[in-house]
Amino acid sequence: MAVRTRVAAPPRDTGSQKALRERNIALVMTTLRAQGPQTQAALARASGLSTGTVSSIVRELEATGLVATAFAISSGRRSVEVRLAPDPRVVVGVDIGRTHMRMLGWDVGRRPFGEAYTTLEPGHEPFDTLPLAAEMLQRMLDEHHVDRSRVIRCGVALPASLEPGTGRVVQASVLPNWAGVNLMSALRDALGLPVVLENDANLGALAHYGVGMQSGAHSLVYVKVATGVGVGLSIDGVVYRSSSGITGEIGHIPVVDNGELCYCGNRGCLETLVSTRRLVADLKRTRPGHAWDVAEVVRASQNGDVMVHRLLYDAGVALGLAIAPICNLLSPDVVVLGGPLVGGGRPLLDGMVSTVRQRALPSATAHITFALTDLGDASEVQGACLLALHDALVR
Numbered sequence: 001m002a003v004r005t006r007v008a009a010p011p012r013d014t015g016s017q018k019a020l021r022e023r024n025i026a027l028v029m030t031t032l033r034a035q036g037p038q039t040q041a042a043l044a045r046a047s048g049l050s051t052g053t054v055s056s057i058v059r060e061l062e063a064t065g066l067v068a069t070a071f072a073i074s075s076g077r078r079s080v081e082v083r084l085a086p087d088p089r090v091v092v093g094v095d096i097g098r099t100h101m102r103m104l105g106w107d108v109g110r111r112p113f114g115e116a117y118t119t120l121e122p123g124h125e126p127f128d129t130l131p132l133a134a135e136m137l138q139r140m141l142d143e144h145h146v147d148r149s150r151v152i153r154c155g156v157a158l159p160a161s162l163e164p165g166t167g168r169v170v171q172a173s174v175l176p177n178w179a180g181v182n183l184m185s186a187l188r189d190a191l192g193l194p195v196v197l198e199n200d201a202n203l204g205a206l207a208h209y210g211v212g213m214q215s216g217a218h219s220l221v222y223v224k225v226a227t228g229v230g231v232g233l234s235i236d237g238v239v240y241r242s243s244s245g246i247t248g249e250i251g252h253i254p255v256v257d258n259g260e261l262c263y264c265g266n267r268g269c270l271e272t273l274v275s276t277r278r279l280v281a282d283l284k285r286t287r288p289g290h291a292w293d294v295a296e297v298v299r300a301s302q303n304g305d306v307m308v309h310r311l312l313y314d315a316g317v318a319l320g321l322a323i324a325p326i327c328n329l330l331s332p333d334v335v336v337l338g339g340p341l342v343g344g345g346r347p348l349l350d351g352m353v354s355t356v357r358q359r360a361l362p363s364a365t366a367h368i369t370f371a372l373t374d375l376g377d378a379s380e381v382q383g384a385c386l387l388a389l390h391d392a393l394v395r
């Protein structure tokens with residue numbers, strides 16, 4: 001006699017059903033990517049899925065904006081054609097400096113969709129600037145009809161050393177009122193979006209690796225001369241970061257014995273000789289009665305002002321004192337000079353290169369391309385967009 005045993009129905013395995021559904025969705029997306037737009041029936045044949053499954057997946061993908069459908073006539077019959085929708089995801093780069101804030105929006109193909117700029121008061125504080133950033137961001141998105149749900153990451157550049165992980169400002173000589181602030185959470189709260197942060201010189205290096213004339217350089221040093229002097233280093237597109245968060249502080253390399261007192265407490269630091277502050281102060285002293293600021297220095301240099309050329313060249317010579325040992329240490333492929341003085345042309349770069357040639361090993365420097373940035377004022381903000389894309393899509 002056969003013994004009949006009662007077998008309990010297995011519990012619904014929702015986990016494996018979900019995994020199967022995800023596999024089928026991936027199959028439909030892969031087929032559309034490889035073979036282009038096609039009818040639902042053709043998609044079912046190509047993917048090996050039933051027409052019912054394809055139809056349900058297409059409905060779901062259309063609701064999330066990943067595919068678009070249209071009625072078409074195929075073999076004399078009305079059918080639904082399916083195509084990949086343009087990727088709706090975007091990132092936003094934000095560059096916050098001592099006296100400016102700049103924003104740039106990119107789609108995931110690195111195509112810009114919008115930009116914004118404002119000046120800031122020197123000595124601005126995060127609790128004023130962050131709400132302003134949120135307002136600027138929303139205005140930029142509204143102007144370009146981009147729903148904020150499409151923003152997958154904000155990359156933020158700051159002229160400060162940031163503690164890895166928390167984004168706490170560990171050193172902020174350019175933004176003194178930002179010291180100690182945990183920027184990761186402060187920015188996330190203010191912008192209401194996922195955020196990734198980085199030092200601005202590091203992002204300048206990343207930008208030049210990713211876009212522009214020096215893109216793809218194996219080892220690239222980005223030198224930013226602004227209110228302070230900082231360096232970022234990119235090796236095959238990966239920015240060098242230390243565990244302390246402090247890197248590239250070449251502005252505090254002593255280059256003059258018993259020189260001027262620096263705000264860091266040392267004497268003769270590079271920044272006591274080279275910075276926009278120092279240049280403007282020197283011009284105000286030697287040519288009083290003229291309203292000198294950075295824009296005026298750039299304009300005078302463009303107009304061939306001999307004294308301004310001399311000051312920029314001498315600043316470059318001093319800068320070279322700190323760059324020469326870096327060239328001996330790293331022998332990079334490219335050294336790019338950026339910052340607001342670059343608009344004034346070559347004197348700053350020529351001064352720097354002359355010192356490097358004198359003081360560094362010829363064999364370490366012969367192959368180095370020394371160049372002015374070709375990204376204008378937008379290096380840092382483009383680096384912030386690249387970082388955001390990488391953080392959201394690759395990590």
Ligand SMILES: [Zn+2]
Binds near residue numbers: 263269
């Ligand atoms: Zn110093």
